[in-house]
Amino acid sequence: xxxxxxxxxxxxxxxxxxxxxxxxxxxxxxxxxxxxxxxxxxxxxxxxxxxxxxxxxxxxxxxxxxxxxxxxxxxxxxxxxxxxxxxxxxxxxxxxxxxxxxxxxxxxxxxxxxxxxxxxxxxxxxxxxxxxxxxxxxxxxxxxxxxxxxxxxxxxxxxxxxxxxxxxxxxxxxxxxxxxxxxxxxxxxxxxxxxxxxxxxxxxxxxxxxxxxxxxxxxxxxxxxxxxxxxxxxxxxx
Amino acid sequence: xxxxxxxxxxxxxxxxxxxxxxxxxxxxxxxxxxxxxxxxxxxxxxxxxxxxxxxxxxxxxxxxxxxxxxxxxxxxxxxxxxxxxxxxxxxxxxxxxxxxxxxxxxxxxxxxxxxxxxxxxxxxxxxxxxxxxxxxxxxxxxxxxxxxxxxxxxxxxxxxxxxxxxxxxxxxxxxxxxxxxxxxxxxxxxxxxxxxxxxxxxxxxxxxxxxxxxxxxxxxxxxxxxxxxxxxxxxxxxxxxxxxxxxxxxxxxxxxxxxxxxxxxxxxxxxxxxxxxxxxxxxxxxxxxxxxxxxxxxxxxxxxxxxxxxxxxxxxxxxxxxxxxxxxxxxxxxxxxxxxxxxxxxxxxxxxxxxxxxxxxxxxxxxxxxxxxxxxxxxxxxxxxxxxxxxxxxxxxxxx
Numbered sequence: 004x005x006x007x008x009x010x011x012x013x014x015x016x017x018x019x020x021x022x023x024x025x026x027x028x029x030x031x032x033x034x035x036x037x038x039x040x041x042x043x044x045x046x047x048x049x050x051x052x053x054x055x056x057x058x059x060x061x062x063x064x065x066x067x068x069x070x071x072x073x074x075x076x077x078x079x080x081x082x083x084x085x086x087x088x089x090x091x092x093x094x095x096x097x098x099x100x101x102x103x104x105x106x107x108x109x110x111x112x113x114x115x116x117x118x119x120x121x122x123x124x125x126x127x128x129x130x131x132x133x134x135x136x137x138x139x140x141x142x143x144x145x146x147x148x149x150x151x152x153x154x155x156x157x158x159x160x161x162x163x164x165x166x167x168x169x170x171x172x173x174x175x176x177x178x179x180x181x182x183x184x185x186x187x188x189x190x191x192x193x194x195x196x197x198x199x200x201x202x203x204x205x206x207x208x209x210x211x212x213x214x215x216x217x218x219x220x221x222x223x224x225x226x227x228x229x230x231x232x233x234x235x236x237x238x239x240x241x
Numbered sequence: 242x243x244x245x246x247x248x249x250x251x252x253x254x255x256x257x258x259x260x261x262x263x264x265x266x267x268x269x270x271x272x273x274x275x276x277x278x279x280x281x282x283x284x285x286x287x288x289x290x291x292x293x294x295x296x297x298x299x300x301x302x303x304x305x306x307x308x309x310x311x312x313x314x315x316x317x318x319x320x321x322x323x324x325x326x327x328x329x330x331x332x333x334x335x336x337x338x339x340x341x342x343x344x345x346x347x348x349x350x351x352x353x354x355x356x357x358x359x360x361x362x363x364x365x366x367x368x369x370x371x372x373x374x375x376x377x378x379x380x381x382x383x384x385x386x387x388x389x390x391x392x393x394x395x396x397x398x399x400x401x402x403x404x405x406x407x408x409x410x411x412x413x414x415x416x417x418x419x420x421x422x423x424x425x426x427x428x429x430x431x432x433x434x435x436x437x438x439x440x441x442x443x444x445x446x447x448x449x450x451x452x453x454x455x456x457x458x459x460x461x462x463x464x465x466x467x468x469x470x471x472x473x474x475x476x477x478x479x480x481x482x483x484x485x486x487x488x489x490x491x492x493x494x495x496x497x498x499x500x501x502x503x504x505x506x507x508x509x510x511x512x513x514x515x516x517x518x519x520x521x522x523x524x525x526x527x528x529x530x531x532x533x534x535x536x537x538x539x540x541x542x543x544x545x546x547x548x549x550x551x552x553x554x555x556x557x558x559x560x561x562x563x564x565x566x567x568x569x570x571x572x573x574x575x576x577x578x579x580x581x582x583x584x585x586x587x588x589x590x591x592x593x594x595x596x597x598x599x600x601x602x603x604x605x606x607x608x609x610x611x612x613x614x615x616x617x618x619x620x621x622x623x624x625x626x627x628x629x630x631x632x633x634x635x636x637x638x639x640x641x
Contacts, residue, residue: 090550
């Protein structure tokens, strides 16, 4: 599977309008990400990396150009269609985990499955599998408040993979974690990429996190300034 | 149903706020039920009296007008009439009580044939008929004042210039939505007492003048008809019979008679409805504010839900369901709680004699529940629409 295009951006511009001002964020961006690739997006604040992540995740639309993910041109989809597409194809991992505090770990992971037609029994099986993959067996009934930061992020990862999407987007997934816990989370992402062939796009400021990826893109002022793929270069660049 | 856990957990997210919203909805609806039930109950009881085939005759000018007691016999003899009894309000005071309970001078021989929804043991009825000073009282009146058969029941005249020394000969019972707080005694005893006052005080005294004026007045006449079909015709015949006399009559069905008391309250009914509407509006503000606060705190959570694939209509449904659940719980506690409380606790006894009975009709309780669901829906609508249309990017901005 690895090698065929999973994400293609062709001449993508993104601008935001703030009152009478037009703020360009991404300019004429071309990018191809192969299926099964683990891509790290790096760059200073305001460089457009989160905007790029939002575009490939279907959370935002390009002002100009095409964003094609797994053969679907996201710009042609209606709001309802793109919402459905996200549910089927994208798993989200956020810096602050963004779990629903009133739900248990099990219920948080089950949320995306509520949108499917799976039976309750099947949902339960899938949630247990996802929690086992992230190493949280036995913590199903804990609420986020009863979990550590690392465990919360594991629940968030379980929520992201429970529907078996082919694309995982992670925005600073280790930003709120200590070094050791961050290492465990990155290990888990590597495992998902390696063993389950998930395409991962990760925004990070952390060079150590970027080293886990097999490709690192550097953005600055909305433009792609560096694209590193070999391991030695990644270590040097990040 | 698969979203119920999510809805329930969110409703319980801030127990104090949710509890206060439920409590305010519940208390407002409880009070609204009391107000609305007063009218709904009167209407229901009036319409329920249809099955008893009774009509009521009174003076055409109202209760203050004279209705000669001789007409009871005349009416009872008419075709289509099974029985007739005078029903003369006495309004005496029992011991130091300020508010009199219902006391009526009746024809002991037929009153329970006419008010046949009431039951009384045969021996007690026989004792009542045999004792001119005897009285029969309702079960609730007996319970309220701990009165037993054989006890004396002295009543001090307030409207009437005579006192009555009654002896309880029986206790009647009946359905809970009928007046079980009446005191029925022999009309003859009242009338004879009035005549004695007239004679004893001489012809020139004011007491004697008043007693003479009231004596022989039946007050109103309750008539049991042979069939429902005969009722309208009988009303017309009775009124035609006395149209050209000194005391013309107004005869109507018991249902219409009951409604007449409602009409006496004038615009109070509309006033109560307006108060109810104001309560609903204020509830909307309370519930709406609570829901809006709750949703403001969950901006990023809504964004996450939308990011992982919850569409607009589902978000709308979840927020509205939560609002309806909270307000509906308040409604269930307030409206249905009021209904069951009034069913199991005799709240009329706390009305100081103003109400013979009180209950919340089912249609009123369900109206209250419906109002609470409407309040939930309306109060949740704006927060729900805002949440459904909120931007995922803006919602995630705090964390992205």
